[in-house]
Amino acid sequence: EDQVTQxxxxxxxxxxxxxxxxxSYTVSGLRGLFxxxxxxxxxxxxxxxxxxxxxxxxxxxxxxxxxxxxxxxHITAPKxxxxxxxxxxxxxxxxxxxxxxxxxxxxxxxKP
Amino acid sequence: DGGITQSPKYxxxxxxxxxxxxxxxxxNHDAMYxxxxxxxxxxxxxxxxxxxxxxxxxxxxxxYSVSREKKESFPLTVTSAQKNPTAFYLCxxxxxxxxxxxxxxxxxxxxx
Numbered sequence: 001e002d003q004v005t006q007x008x009x010x011x012x013x014x015x016x017x018x019x020x021x022x023x024s025y026t027v028s029g030l031r032g033l034f035x036x037x038x039x040x041x042x043x044x045x046x047x048x049x050x051x052x053x054x055x056x057x058x059x060x061x062x063x064x065x066x067x068x069x070x071x072x073x074h075i076t077a078p079k080x081x082x083x084x085x086x087x088x089x090x091x092x093x094x095x096x097x098x099x100x101x102x103x104x105x106x107x108x109x110x111k112p
Numbered sequence: 113d114g115g116i117t118q119s120p121k122y123x124x125x126x127x128x129x130x131x132x133x134x135x136x137x138x139x140n141h142d143a144m145y146x147x148x149x150x151x152x153x154x155x156x157x158x159x160x161x162x163x164x165x166x167x168x169x170x171x172x173x174x175x176y177s178v179s180r181e182k183k184e185s186f187p188l189t190v191t192s193a194q195k196n197p198t199a200f201y202l203c204x205x206x207x208x209x210x211x212x213x214x215x216x217x218x219x220x221x222x223x224x
Contacts, residue, residue, distance in 0.1 A: 004154065009152075034212055034213075036215075041217075041218070041220075042217050042218070043116075043118075043202050043204075043215035043216050043217045043218050044155075044202070044215045045215075046212045046213075046214060046215075049211075049212055087154075087155070089154075089155075096168065097143075097145075097157075097160040097162060097168055097170070098143065098160075098162075098206070099145070099157045099160060099170060099171075100155070100157075100213060101154070102154035102155040102156075103154050104152060104153055104154050105154070
């Protein structure tokens with residue numbers, strides 16, 4: 001069974017204080033790993049897809065990396081507007097319906 | 113603008129009542145999905161449809177039903193058999209299997 005564990009559950013940062021979020025996964029064969037951002041009361045917003053170990057993707061202050069067992073989302077010099085819940089999900093090659101298996105998320109609060 | 117529209121934003125259900133959540137997309141995506149989100153838990157797949165007139169059960173389909181009569185629409189009915197329906201319901205769609213799923217802004221269902 002595919003599993004995704006995100007840590008920490010919550011993270012409080014001062015503006016400008018860089019940090020990393022972890023997504024550990026077990027999957028039969030990884031088709032893709034997806035990062036989303038979710039604001040309160042809203043649906044998840046797609047950020048990145050990573051397909052193979054060693055791959056990295058960047059968008060503004062966010063950088064996602066992938067190994068064979070985990071992914072990291074690095075937040076560099078965060079601003080208050082980066083406050084959100086960040087969700088990680090995996091998709092297996094054999095996943096019925098191409099379903100995503102999600103972790104529980106990391107709630108990030110960036111204080112000015 | 114292309115996107116996924118979910119309605120209503122808030123919904124209240126009485127005991128013994130069936131309620132239907134609407135999901136419409138104008139992205140021309142073939143695949144559509146329904147997820148349930150509970151506090152502190154990852155999103156869980158209820159039903160999915162990869163093509164019109166076909167749909168499959170996800171991990172937690174009991175007490176729910178769907179239809180897919182049009183490519184653009186994938187309504188979810190929460191039946192009276194679902195004993196714990198209070199949750200945030202999210203609809204998603206994707207163009208093909210290894211592409212990211214895009215989400216609507218959800219419907220929050222509560223029990224009166």
